[in-house]
């Protein structure tokens with residue numbers, strides 16, 4: 600089943616989904632952007648326009664490219680509008696039940712040869728693939744945040760992913776101008792297997808009173824040359840996503856070293872999910888972020 604990818608469907612118009620739609624459209628793919636509500640799609644489109652405009656003002660792209668990219672992205676208010684896509688990239692919340700429900704609704708609508716990819720940060724590709732009608736044509740294409748700026752994509756094959764699916768995904772990421780690193784299908788793959796325990800440890804460092812939010816972030820920015828401190832990065836990723844990844848690591852590897860910090864749990868229970876809700880380890884409601892502890 601040789602396939603040429605021309606049209607991409609993106610499910611989830613949040614920070615990752617809108618970034619994925621952005622880079623696909625700039626690379627010349629037609630894009631159908633879906634989310635559970637029209638409002639979410641519209642706010643995703645507005646973010647894409649803002650980020651494209653910033654790229655124009657920084658002379659990374661031309662104004663004509665901004666206009667052309669925006670024209671290539673269509674709002675898909677219902678999943679039926681994804682029926683003619685060649686590749687779907689699912690980027691809804693990091694929750695296995697939600698993802699499975701999406702695939703159950705989506706698969707009967709897709710062309711048999713269409714490739715189904717997930718941008719999951721941590722969940723087993725093999726297990727997600729097994730819940731669909733096309734495990735051979737299922738793959739993990741894991742983008743990094745912020746998508747337009749980060750060079751890496753992790754490619755993760757499930758046990759049944761066929762070679763053609765892998766090659767098509769590789770060619771797709773090449774056309775996006777990204778570099779790939781291939782990971783085996785184990786909890787949280789490579790980047791998050793290493794990054795998230797570091798972030799979780801930073802939260803323990805705060806929880807145990809070793810340092811304040813500002814001290815911990817300053818320590819890692821200036822002491823280890825990280826572009827963002829770990830707590831700032833946790834807020835940037837989303838604390839709900841951080842907690843989900845830690846839970847997948849904890850359960851999937853059955854090792855207590857991955858237990859999520861209770862303070863992370865508390866923030867998520869409060870609905871303080873980081874930048875996307877304006878409050879996390881920092882409060883973003885004013886002009887400059889203020890630490891919440």
Ligand SMILES: CC(=O)CC(=O)SCCNC(=O)CCNC(=O)[C@H](O)C(C)(C)COP(=O)(O)OP(=O)(O)OC[C@H]1O[C@@H](n2cnc3c(N)ncnc32)[C@H](O)[C@@H]1OP(=O)(O)O
Nearest residue numbers: 650653654720742743744745746747748790791826827836
């Ligand atoms: C959880 C997972 O599954 C996997 C993951 O993604 S883990 C997270 C991986 N990502 C990281 O670790 C990011 C770490 N941070 C960084 O590398 C940098 O801080 C950064 C690249 C995000 C920004 O770099 P910076 O030079 O400090 O930022 P900043 O000056 O604000 O932005 C530079 C430009 O980036 C662009 N930019 C920033 N945020 C952006 C976004 N969300 N989307 C698109 N473009 C963005 C803008 O063009 C911005 O220009 P302006 O100054 O006009 O705003």
Ligand SMILES: NC(=O)C1=CN([C@@H]2O[C@H](COP(=O)(O)OP(=O)(O)OC[C@H]3O[C@@H](n4cnc5c(N)ncnc54)[C@H](OP(=O)(O)O)[C@@H]3O)[C@@H](O)[C@H]2O)C=CC1
Nearest residue numbers: 611612613614615616634635690691692693719720744836
């Ligand atoms: N944040 C990050 O740094 C990274 C995240 N990822 C992964 O990308 C995925 C998305 O994360 P991110 O963009 O940060 O999350 P966000 O919370 O920003 O966005 C998720 C979007 O999916 C929507 N959504 C929820 N349920 C459904 C559904 N049934 N159908 C369609 N859309 C739905 C949400 O709507 P609503 O808000 O209304 O629920 C929201 O708009 C996750 O799997 C995450 O692990 C991968 C790399 C990096």
